[in-house]
Amino acid sequence: MKEEALYNPSVGRPKDQLKHKEKRRLVEEGKISLWLDTYEDLYSSFDSRPYSERALSDDFLQEAKKASKDKPSGELLLRLLMPKKLRSISDEKMIKKRLKKHFERHYYLAKKEVTKKRKFGTVFVALGVVVMFIASLILFKEESKNLWTSFIIIILEPAGWFLFWEGLNQIVFEPGSSIPIIEFYEKMSKATIEFGEY
Numbered sequence: 001m002k003e004e005a006l007y008n009p010s011v012g013r014p015k016d017q018l019k020h021k022e023k024r025r026l027v028e029e030g031k032i033s034l035w036l037d038t039y040e041d042l043y044s045s046f047d048s049r050p051y052s053e054r055a056l057s058d059d060f061l062q063e064a065k066k067a068s069k070d071k072p073s074g075e076l077l078l079r080l081l082m083p084k085k086l087r088s089i090s091d092e093k094m095i096k097k098r099l100k101k102h103f104e105r106h107y108y109l110a111k112k113e114v115t116k117k118r119k120f121g122t123v124f125v126a127l128g129v130v131v132m133f134i135a136s137l138i139l140f141k142e143e144s145k146n147l148w149t150s151f152i153i154i155i156l157e158p159a160g161w162f163l164f165w166e167g168l169n170q171i172v173f174e175p176g177s178s179i180p181i182i183e184f185y186e187k188m189s190k191a192t193i194e195f196g197e198y
């Protein structure tokens with residue numbers, strides 16, 4: 001049986017009141033179950049705005065990333081477990097909207113960044129080809145090899161190669177570093193978010 005992620009931001013506060021079987025049952029019901037002591041565990045402690053606007057906690061996002069890593073997109077259930085006596089349905093509705101908004105926005109921004117890099121790379125490749133073509137044209141047309149021609153060729157050839165290869169890097173390799181971020185935010189933006197209690 002596969003063990004799901006168990007997150008408790010307040011490690012110093014034990015959850016001894018729950019029996020081991022009850023904990024396991026609660027975790028197995030959700031695809032990802034994260035233990036919270038209060039709603040504040042979801043948010044940055046430096047942000048005093050209301051739940052609908054606050055920045056999410058880095059700890060929460062890191063735990064969500066770890067827990068969602070091997071989960072397929074579109075089938076994710078994020079279950080946030082709270083103490084029964086601290087639950088508030090109105091706060092939970094607001095928090096769900098905030099989480100969805102955060103995940104959807106960051107998914108859009110990550111995809112936009114990759115598209116921007118690829119466009120930038122395409123422009124670099126095109127400029128590189130143009131610069132190399134100009135260098136070739138000068139070599140082909142210019143019969144007399146003088147200092148000026150040699151100087152121009154020495155500048156244009158490496159510039160063309162640099163633009164060409166840097167452009168390919170921006171198209172092929174640079175977006176690769178953003179793929180895990182895009183996958184995480186895509187999964188979370190499509191995830192069902194619900195609150196449970198313990």
